Amino acid sequence: MATIKDVAARAGVSVTTVSHVVNGTRHVSPEGRSRVEQAIRDLGYVPSAVARSLKRNTTRTLGMLIPNSSNPYFAEIVRSVEDRCFGAGYTLLLCNTDDEPRRQGVYLQVLAERRVDGLVVVSSGDDAALPDLLAGLNVPTVLLDREIDALPCDLVETAHLHGGVLATRHLASLGHRRIACIGGPAELAPSEQRIAGWRAGLAEAGLGDDSAALLWRGDFTSQSGYEALHAILRSPEPPTAVFVCNDLMAMGALCAAHESGLRVPDDLSIVGFDDIELARFASPPLTTVAQPKQRIAALAVDMLLERIDGRRQQPRKVMLQPELCVRASTGRRGNPRGERR
Template identity: 75%
Template structure:
């Protein structure tokens, strides 16, 4: 592998001159610059990013932690973040924490060792040590989608509770009154805000839920949504005429469970999701859902982070973006409800 000394020897200049050409730190005559650039091309010389970062105290690299790389919602967010980074001349290092606090902690240390300039974090939502760890990194950080109790970080997210209210108001306007909710893990604030929206909408409509008898947990996965929907349909009492799932993957699992027992969506059961991932338009039927502005969220996260990295802004800032309802074919007015269905027993996921 060619070194800077090899380039200097072939171009007939000093190592210092090659460094000035590579780093544009001092004026070099056109003729000398062209000789150096020709030597770099012929030798295939690649400047050391580590050495350049030590001199400039910047790597033009950002880090990002996401909790689940298999969730299309996060994949679409990452796509927007990476595009914005590339346009700004930055490289993105992506780490998947798999919703594990210990793994999150390890990746934070790894990214700090890489001397990244800033960090975008979608937290696991269940790590009390995260705030202290972020402060210890001494670098700008932006929280995305999931809040943590740290007033020093920037934040960009959707108005989760308001989005849930939109979904519920849609179902209530169609005439549904017995509406179940499939929530995510109780420790994730974003998911709990959506559950709060479900509760508030029912209370506003004077439809008092039976405690949390209509609340089930699906873990933000398709399998979890499928199991929760099976449990809902096999529970005693009248079945709901509609289900609000707190993310699209759980809604898709619910669609599959309804199909397996012969329920027609939306004739027998209406289903609403949350996120509006691209796949929603291709489910059968296409899924009504609450849309998060994913492209704008990703772009804003990068812009806010670069403002802090460049020193343009020092005070933390929070951006809460509005959600929108996307009405598709998975919702309709309720038909006459049939009694509970006879299903094989499934693990109960209801919250105590």
């Protein structure tokens, strides 16, 4: 592999001159620059990104941690983050923590060693060590979706509680009086906020007396939604509608409903949360609470670049509003045609 010394020897210039051409740090005569560039092409020389970053004290690279790369919601967020990074002249290093706090700590150290200029973090569950880990790195950080109380850094999230209210209010407006909820893990704040929204929606409709008996739990996977709905349907008084706290679990719930011989929405209405791209291709297409994923990603990158460039010092928190996207998985209670309102 060619080195900078090989390029200098072939071009008949000093190593310093080659460095100035590669890094654009000083004027080099057109003739000298032409010889260096030709030598680089002839030898196939590739400058060291690490060495250049040491000189410039920046790598033009951002790191991102997500808890589950198999969840389409996170995949869609990553795609939008990467698009925004590319447009700003940055590359993105992605790490999937698989909801393991230990892996999260290891990957943060790896990203720090790669000298990333900033971090976009979706935390993995309840990790008590994470605030100290992030504070110790001293790298500009923006949190997505999941706030960390002890860490003063930027945050972009959706109003999850309001989304739960929207879903429950929609089902109540269709005449459903017994509305169950399949929540996510208890240690995840977004899940608890969505459940709180469901409870608030029940109370708003005068249906909150039996909420404890109508709450089931999953782990945000399709399998857990599938199992939870089967359990719900075995209960003494099955509901006529279910609010599911993410779309993946809702997909599993749809499958369980079909296996049980129920027609959705004629016999059971289902609402999800996230509005992943697959939601509109479900059978039937899934009514869901849509998170503004592209807006979340764009804001996260823009806020991070503000901190990296020194344009802002104080932490900023942005709360975005979700919207209800009504499709064919919800209908009026007792309506044989599943007519929606």
